Amino acid sequence: MSEERNEFAVLAASFLAGAIAGAVAGLLLAPKSGRETREDLRGLTHDLGEKAGHAGDAARGRAEHLVERASEALQAAIRTYREARGPAGPAAAPPDPAQEVKA
Numbered sequence: 001m002s003e004e005r006n007e008f009a010v011l012a013a014s015f016l017a018g019a020i021a022g023a024v025a026g027l028l029l030a031p032k033s034g035r036e037t038r039e040d041l042r043g044l045t046h047d048l049g050e051k052a053g054h055a056g057d058a059a060r061g062r063a064e065h066l067v068e069r070a071s072e073a074l075q076a077a078i079r080t081y082r083e084a085r086g087p088a089g090p091a092a093a094p095p096d097p098a099q100e101v102k103a
Contacts, residue, residue, distance in 0.1 A: 008062065012055060019048055 021046050026036065 008059065012059070015051075015055065019051065023048075 026044075027040070032040065
C-alpha cells in the first residue's frame with residue numbers, strides 16, 4: 001500500500017511541477033502588457049485551482065477505495081481468526097503461565 005501512496009505522491013508532484021514550469025515558461029516567452037499578464041495569471045491560477053480540485057477528488061476516491069479494501073481485508077482476517085479459534089472461544093487459548101504459578 002505504501003508503494004501506491006508513493007506512486008501517487010510522485011505523480012502529483014510531477015503534475016504540479018509541470019504546471020508551474022509551463023506557467024513560468026509561458027510568461028517568460030510571450031511578453032505582454034501588465035494588464036494582459038495579470039489576466040493570464042488569473043486564468044492560470046483558476047485553471048490550476050480546477051486541476052488541483054480534480055487531483056484532490058481523484059486522491060479522495062483512491063483513498064476511499066484503499067480504506068474499503070483494508071476494511072474488507074480486516075473483516076476477512078477476523079472471520080479467519082474466528083474460524084480457527086473454533087466454537088470453544090477464548091477458553092481454547094493456552095493457559096497463562098502467571099496464573100499457573102499462583103495455583
